[in-house]
Amino acid sequence: xxxxxxxERVAKLQVAxxxxxxxxxxxxxxxxxxxxxxxxxxxxxxxxxxxKPDVVNLPIYxxxxxxxxxxxxRGKDLFGRDQEGLNESRxxxxxxxxxxxxxYINKVQQEQGPAGx
Amino acid sequence: xxxxxxxxxxxxLRANEYSPPYHALRDLGLVGAxxxxxxxxxxxxxxxxxxxxxxxxxxFTEADLxxxxxxxxxxxxxxxxxxxxxxxxFDGADLTQSYGRGALFYRASMTYCMLRRVTYxxxxxxxxxxxxxxxxxxxFVGSKFNGCRKRYMKNADPxxxxxxxxxxxxxxxxxxxxxxxxxxxxxxNVSVTGSLSVQENAARKKLT
Numbered sequence: 542x543x544x545x546x547x548x549e550r551v552a553k554l555q556v557a558x559x560x561x562x563x564x565x566x567x568x569x570x571x572x573x574x575x576x577x578x579x580x581x582x583x584x585x586x587x588x589x590x591x592x593k594p595d596v597v598n599l600p601i602y603x604x605x606x607x608x609x610x611x612x613x614x615r616g617k618d619l620f621g622r623d624q625e626g627l628n629e630s631r632x633x634x635x636x637x638x639x640x641x642x643x644x645y646i647n648k649v650q651q652e653q654g655p656a657g658x
Numbered sequence: 659x660x661x662x663x664x665x666x667x668x669x670x671l672r673a674n675e676y677s678p679p680y681h682a683l684r685d686l687g688l689v690g691a692x693x694x695x696x697x698x699x700x701x702x703x704x705x706x707x708x709x710x711x712x713x714x715x716x717x718f719t720e721a722d723l724x725x726x727x728x729x730x731x732x733x734x735x736x737x738x739x740x741x742x743x744x745x746x747x748f749d750g751a752d753l754t755q756s757y758g759r760g761a762l763f764y765r766a767s768m769t770y771c772m773l774r775r776v777t778y779x780x781x782x783x784x785x786x787x788x789x790x791x792x793x794x795x796x797x798f799v800g801s802k803f804n805g806c807r808k809r810y811m812k813n814a815d816p817x818x819x820x821x822x823x824x825x826x827x828x829x830x831x832x833x834x835x836x837x838x839x840x841x842x843x844x845x846x847n848v849s850v851t852g853s854l855s856v857q858e859n860a861a862r863k864k865l866t
Contacts (some may be wrong), residue, residue, distance in 0.1 A: 598812040599783075600824050608804065612782065615760055615827065616740060618852035627854050641684035 699737075740853050760853020774813075779849040795821035800848040 602608040685705040699719035707756040721741045723746050730750040748768045758778040770790040775782035780800035787807045794813035815821050827836040827843035
């Protein structure tokens with residue numbers, strides 16, 4: 542093989558190599574683009590996973606009227622008594638209970654006689 | 659501005675001991691303040707910044723906490739009974755074992771707030787942000803949560819161990835309540851005493 546032929550073949554091979562390099566570069570750019578798209582889609586999927594509706598069911602007021610009524614009764618019990626009224630009614634109840642206890646003891650003592658005899 | 663050095667560690671200021679009128683506590687900066695055991699009951703604390711403050715055992719009964727900031731504050735064992743917490747920030751705050759019967763949380767930000775073993779009967783959580791809040795073993799009978807954000811909440815499912823209590827189940831014939839449904843037991847979604855505090859159950863006074 543003569544020198545000229547060799548030079549021609551080398552020149553052809555260099556052209557082919559540059560073509561391959563160009564294609565390789567183009568493929569790389571496309572791969573990068575696809576990779577970025579993949580990452581973007583993966584990120585979106587992850588975000589959607591975070592946005593899943595929660596499964597916690599906390600109690601709520603079903604009607605607006607119930608909420609307004611409950612807010613209006615703040616500072617009162619369910620029977621509309623404030624702290625003072627509640628304490629009074631509890632005092633009454635306790636006195637009633639005490640009276641009932643005394644009555645019961647008296648009744649037992651009348652039937653059975655005083656304790657210790 | 660009141661700083662943490664102004665109060666001694668165990669000093670408890672009562673409302674009548676505090677020289678300026680109560681409304682002077684508005685918009686104060688109490689960041690990182692040492693306020694353990696203070697009594698702020700009935701105070702107007704609008705816009706006060708309690709970020710990172712030590713507020714253990716502090717009494718906020720019927721206090722106006724509108725716009726106050728409790729970011730990462732320690733509110734364990736505090737009392738928030740009937741407190742007004744409108745637009746209040748409790749992000750990352752520790753409310754462990756606090757008592758908040760009838761408290762109003764409206765538009766409050768409570769992200770990653772710890773509400774472990776609390777007693778919040780008949781409390782209002784309206785349009786609050788409860789993302790990441792921890793409800794472990796909390797007692798929320800009668801409390802309602804309209805319009806709240808609930809993502810990433812921890813221990814908020816009453817059916818799981820360590821979950822909170824939203825409903826009492828009582829037997830008509832009497833006896834102790836159950837926390838899970840059972841035949842013949844009636845669910846109670848509200849506490850009868852409303853937002854009032856009375857001695858209940860074991861703490862009731864005995865007649866002599």
